[in-house]
Amino acid sequence: MDPEDTEAREESEGDDEIEMLDASGIYDVVAAEDAGSGSSGSQEAENNTNGMRFGMRYYNTDRNVSWIFRTLQRFYRESTSSGSDEDARSGRASNEDGDEGTPSGPPQNFDTELPTNHSYLGKMESVSGIDYYEPGKKYQIHVSPHHSIIFPGQTLPVILSQSQAFHLNNQTEGRSIGLVFPPFGSEQYGVTCQMYETNVRNPRLDLRAKLRAHQRFRVCKESKRNNVFVGEVGDVVEVEVEILPELSLGCPLGNHFRGSLEKFLPRSSRVKMLYCHARTWPLFVYDQYDIGRVMAKIKHFLAAHKIETMPMDPILCSFWSAKNLPLEQEDRDRIFATNYVEVRMRIIAEKLNDPYYYHCAECNHKVAKFSDVFAMSKDGVQASYCNPGGYIHDTVTLYHVEEDALAVERRKSTEFSWFPGYAWKISICSQCRWHLGWQFVAEKKNLMPQSFYGLSQRNIVLKL
Numbered sequence: 360m361d362p363e364d365t366e367a368r369e370e371s372e373g374d375d376e377i378e379m380l381d382a383s384g385i386y387d388v389v390a391a392e393d394a395g396s397g398s399s400g401s402q403e404a405e406n407n408t409n410g411m412r413f414g415m416r417y418y419n420t421d422r423n424v425s426w427i428f429r430t431l432q433r434f435y436r437e438s439t440s441s442g443s444d445e446d447a448r449s450g451r452a453s454n455e456d457g458d459e460g461t462p463s464g465p466p467q468n469f470d471t472e473l474p475t476n477h478s479y480l481g482k483m484e485s486v487s488g489i490d491y492y493e494p495g496k497k498y499q500i501h502v503s504p505h506h507s508i509i510f511p512g513q514t515l516p517v518i519l520s521q522s523q524a525f526h527l528n529n530q531t532e533g534r535s536i537g538l539v540f541p542p543f544g545s546e547q548y549g550v551t552c553q554m555y556e557t558n559v560r561n562p563r564l565d566l567r568a569k570l571r572a573h574q575r576f577r578v579c580k581e582s583k584r585n586n587v588f589v590g591e592v593g594d595v596v597e598v599e600v601e602i603l604p605e606l607s608l609g610c611p612l613g614n615h616f617r618g619s620l621e622k623f624l625p626r627s628s629r630v631k632m633l634y635c636h637a638r639t640w641p642l643f644v645y646d647q648y649d650i651g652r653v654m655a656k657i658k659h660f661l662a663a664h665k666i667e668t669m670p671m672d673p674i675l676c677s678f679w680s681a682k683n684l685p686l687e688q689e690d691r692d693r694i695f696a697t698n699y700v701e702v703r704m705r706i707i708a709e710k711l712n713d714p715y716y717y718h719c720a721e722c723n724h725k726v727a728k729f730s731d732v733f734a735m736s737k738d739g740v741q742a743s744y745c746n747p748g749g750y751i752h753d754t755v756t757l758y759h760v761e762e763d764a765l766a767v768e769r770r771k772s773t774e775f776s777w778f779p780g781y782a783w784k785i786s787i788c789s790q791c792r793w794h795l796g797w798q799f800v801a802e803k804k805n806l807m808p809q810s811f812y813g814l815s816q817r818n819i820v821l822k823l
């Protein structure tokens with residue numbers, strides 16, 4: 360945020376409006392610099408920094424809690440009355456800031472390819488080459504900590520400071536790096552990432568790059584004792600890791616398919632029944648590990664949500680589904696740690712029947728139904744986006760949230776917008792004021808959807 364913007368914003372907010380001192384919005388991440396010269400001094404600067412990195416907490420000085428609550432309720436009503444889903448259906452634009460918008464034309468659907476380009480990072484150049492590691496073998500590689508699991512196939516945008524970029528270049532020649540996640544169980548896992556696009560190298564500028572995750576690994580025990588993984592992407596240490604294999608058990612009845620009937624399997628349940636008579640377990644047990652059956656179930660589930668971006672390769676599909684379907688963190692951990700695609704698919708299939716809700720991670724308030732998620736990006740319903748401070752938000756996109764669940768800031772901005780053509784507004788929990796995400800509002804009256812929500816995965820939890 361530039362200082363002029365901050366001043367204008369403070370002036371524009373009257374006594375009846377909430378002061379947002381440490382909003383961790385997409386663009387409020389450099390507010391600490393402004394705060395250093397502001398009236399609140401170092402305490403405010405610290406809060407701003409925390410807001411960027413860890414927290415999403417708003418606070419308001421000299422005003423009591425009930426006043427804040429009433430104000431937020433009012434903000435919510437005003438925001439939703441002009442930028443609601445009703446508007447999306449009727450084609451009206453959010454217009455509370457006096458924005459006249461552009462003349463309306465025929466409805467135009469948003470190009471879901473655009474967010475995958477991460478155009479807010481600026482002009483990028485391709486980086487050639489790829490490092491491939493032999494599964495099952497151990498390697499010394501340079502790794503950096505990351506706050507959440509990144510599955511193979513996923514794209515990760517990063518912004519590194521000058522010093523981080525210098526360190527990374529020295530250690531890894533700037534092409535590949537491993538990301539290590541918070542430990543689960545007694546093990547610590549990570550994924551190798553390849554830089555495939557970067558900005559023009561200039562030692563006086565920050566480093567902006569797009570990484571693609573490739574191979575899972577487990578950190579060897581000796582390395583875990585010698586290193587503490589605390590920090591952000593760009594803090595690099597060298598550790599020994601074991602590259603994990605991607606295995607498939609094959610069709611559970613496959614070893615017993617013989618003769619002319621084989622060509623009807625695994626499509627024919629009648630033939631499957633025939634072979635099952637000679638096996639130990641009934642057919643439904645084998646079906647749980649039948650990848651084709653599970654993928655069909657996932658596809659059916661996704662069709663109800665109008666999501667059509669599921670990869671057809673079973674291994675990629677298992678990782679994509681782990682990221683995009685309603686799974687609890689514990690399930691995602693288990694899926695990442697297992698080498699067998701059938702086991703991953705079984706965990707996923709078990710979870711598809713239940714109605715899940717997103718709750719505020721701070722106060723447990725119900726925020727949104729999982730059934731309202733949709734894919735605003737080709738990468739799926741959840742994708743990683745980077746703010747100007749380098750913080751990476753895993754963001755899930757939804758058409759709707761529960762009534763009165765969020766308070767949405769009136770002020771909107773298109774700066775550094777992750778979805779070209781949309782302005783963002785900071786959205787917080789109406790109960791505890793924890794930052795949960797953003798409402799995105801179309802700048803053009805004919806761009807569909809007219810508005811939607813992006814919730815930061817780190818600030819919400821999925822529950823039944």
Ligand SMILES: [Zn+2]
Nearest residue numbers: 719722788791
């Ligand atoms: Zn809350």
